[in-house]
Amino acid sequence: MLIKPLYAMLLGGALLASQAQADDTIKIGVSQPLTGSVAASGTYVTNGARLAVEHINGEGGVLGKPLELVIEDNKSNPREAVNTAEKLILRDKVPVMMGAWGSTFTLATMPKLEEYGIPMVVETASSSKVTTSGNPWVFRISPTSMMEAQAFAKQLSSFTPAIKKVDFLSVNNDWGLGAAGAFKEVLESKGIEVGRSEIIAPDATDLSAQLAAIKNSGSDTIIVTSGVEQLTLAIRQAAEQGIKQRLITTGGSFPEPLVKNPGPKGYVSTHLLFFSPWTADQALHPQIAGAYMDAWEAKDYPFPGLTEGFRGYDAILTIAEAIRVAGKAEPEAIRDALWKVKLAGVNGDIAFHKEGPEGRESGQNTPNIYIIQLQDGEVSAL
Amino acid sequence: MDQFLQHLVNGTVLGATYALLGIGLTLIFGIMKVVNFAHGELYAFGAYVAYALVSLLQMDYFVALVLAAGLGLLLGAAIEFLLLRRCRLENIDEVMLIMIGVMIIMQNAELLAWGGVAKVVPTPFPQESIIVGGIYLSPTRLFVLGAAIVLLLAFYLVIERSRLGLAMRATFQDEDAARIVGVNVSRIYTLTFGLGSSLAAITGALLAPVFVVTPTMGDLASLKAFAIVILGGLGNIRGAALGGFALALIEEFGAAYISTAYRDAIGFLVILVVMIARPQGLFAAKERVG
Missing domain, CATH: 3.40.50.2300 (Response regulator)
Incomplete structure (x- = not known):
């Protein structure tokens, strides 16, 4: 007889504890290919995201709370990308996601965003389908092909x-x-x-x-x-x-x-x-690019990885700004706020315009593009 | 014509490495009836040995090749001794599960140790290609071709001419009879698994400077090795060698003259046709059944 209430107390206590823990930070779900055929890119993007979180938390976080990344490996595989989204949304209860490196993984993930009503900032994906298929939870900062x-x-x-x-x-x-x-x-x-x-x-x-x-x-x-x-x-x-x-x-x-x-x-x-660390002085906001590059160097990450790490950095800056504008870390409020984001990032200015069928538009940013040449291990601007 | 010859050269180099992968797998299957799902992981293991020794420890590439073969032999023998001998190979399902487990553990161990990002092994050869009559071949690939042919011949001689090969063939034909005439069958099993694994590992080390080294590189290698073995006839060593060249050339010419998008599909389509027309494999002699 005694066991039941005791069990309930324990369970209740555990729930309260996890609730308290959840409330201490604002979670951002990250789905990236950390293994498989495009693992290098996913790893760089994730490292960029980590640096952005450190930078934001160093300045006091967002809405008085530190940001916390929940990182899942989508294994360069669209099926796994869907699994990571479900895990992040249902188990980790993230109010917003960043992902999923690449059009195929992003397109596979998108129905889940709509099903559960979670916004995602797409840091890498170039297929036009991502923003033209009528998914109002998708906000892309990378350029289309x-x-x-x-x-x-x-x-x-x-x-x-x-x-x-x-x-x-x-x-x-x-x-x-x-x-x-x-x-x-x-x-x-x-x-x-x-x-x-x-x-x-x-x-x-x-x-x-x-x-x-x-x-x-x-x-x-x-x-x-x-x-x-x-x-x-x-x-x-x-x-x-x-x-x-x-x-x-x-x-x-x-x-x-x-x-x-x-x-x-x-x-x-x-x-x-979309970012050239060799010619970073030509970036629209050299001081932001510089801060990102310094943080990258301080971690001893490989220098050429900067070309893709910025995607994760800019995406997290964008998400943090949206949470700040929203005033609360809730999916719908973050989505509405993403439309209002005006931000200076490593690549340049970030703001979303509408794309796709009317009433169900997705957000698309207009990023900068740089052309460089590589010869005998040396990089130069075109 | 130049293009045809270029495809022929490319396909032959690829075929030599496919052949090495195939004979390692078919040897283990033929003698032990073990479907070795971890074969591709031993290939990846060899490539990482080359990476660790050459890129990290600045060791000579050729020494690294020998060490990769040696470590592959030891690892293969250890897998056989520790995992397979204990379950006595009576139940093929159990053996398959064990090998799938080994594959998953090895792949994840590589991921844990080296991370998911591809590694590069520098080649000891000049980067500039050798050009003969408009055909280009990089010195590294030429070396891979040469080394593969030497290994294939050496392997053939071991199986056909040495006492060890005789014992292996005897075990392959009839395990009990081999035991009666004094063959140490357990030792043959361990050696067979070690040799097959060693071939996979040295193939990985040979190809490390040609491609890039990743924890999932074994998946594709396993898939190709199985295809080659089925094409050549299960357990048929000569068949696996020829099957390796056949698959590579089918892929190369299929990609060149039909469609690059269906490069792998063309290879597997041919295998399907072979399975329907000649279920015992292209090169298998009539086998005794029962």
Whole structure:
């Protein structure tokens, strides 16, 4: 007889304790690929997010409470991305999320946001579908492939000899295929001929068949879309196979291993980045970029990782600002506040405009894009 | 024509490494009837050994190769001795579960030890490709091809010409009869598992400077190894070697002349057709049943 009330007391006590703990901090759910084919990028983004939380908590947190990241590994896998979202929302009860690195993982997660009514700031994803499918819980700070292609088109005159014909090498997912589509459309409108379009599986390591197929296609440029690991392999294997075309990568990832272990001498690759630590003085807000870079360096994180770490940093700044504007850490209030956010970030100014079907719009930011070149492990602005 | 030859060269180099992966797996299956799900993890293990020794300890790459083979042998033998011998291989389900467990533990241990971010192993060879008649081949890949062929031949000689190979083949044909004529079957099992594992590990170490090293690299290697073994005929060593080259060339030419998007699908489609037409595998001789 005595056991029942005792048990209830214990259970009640435990619940109260966890409630008290939950109220001490404001939780932000993070879903990133920390393992699998794009693990490098996910790790950098997560580190950037950690730095932003340290920075904000160092200044007293938000609404008088410190921020707390709840980080889950989506394993570079869309199924796992859904699982991480459910875990973060249902078990950790996060009022807002950041995620999920990449269009495929983000698109897989999105129905869960709508189902449970949780806003998510998307720090990396370039498929137009993310903001045009009518999910009002999605706010993207990264550029779409179309934005990237248009920014690139403005720089076409910087390339000598001029770009006349392009081939594509794209990872087989929403990101890679979407980017190829957007770049084709924009480049064709500029009178540039579009040649072959070769596809690589997300986990492929040997790209020699694809590269050999492009080698004699008569193009002068290959546009490559994939993560850090496959960009590294593509550039190294392209150089090995004596590919003469200019190689341009999209999506903001940087083949970091080539800085320490460059491929054949003299081989040049071009990269579209959303933050370039090598030319940080050209950022719109150099002092914010500087603070981010100093914090990164203080942790001894690899320097080239700065190119993607900023995504996590800016996303957390955005979420913190939304919570501050909302005045409370509740999902709906945060979502409404995200529309009002006006913020200076590492990439530039962050503010959301409406995209997608009327009444169900998603938020899309207009970020800056930088073009850099890599040769023999040295990076320079284009 | 240049392009055709380039694809042929690329496919042959890839095929040599597929063959190494395949014979390691088929050896273990053929002699022990163990479906080794951890084969790809031993491949990843070899690659991490190369990374640790070459990138971190600045050791010579060729010494690292030998050590990777040696450590792979020890690890494989230890897995057999500690986990498989105790369950006496009577129940294939149990053995499969044990090997799946080993795979999960090894992959997560690698993740814990090295993190999820890909590692790079520097190549000891010049980066500039060798060009013959418009065909490009990097010196590292040429070395991989050479080393793989030497290993394949050495392995063939061990199986066909040595006393150990004779004992292994005897165990493969009839375990009880082998025991009667004095073969130490337990020792053959441990050695077989060690040798098969060693081949996977040295393949990983050979390919480490060609690709990048990640904790999940074993998944793809396992998948390919199983495909090769099925293509060549389960337990057939010559079949696995030929199956390795066959799969790589099918993938390479399929990607080149049909579609890169379906590169893997083309390989597996051919396997499907082989399974329907020749269930015993492409190169298997008629096997005694029962």
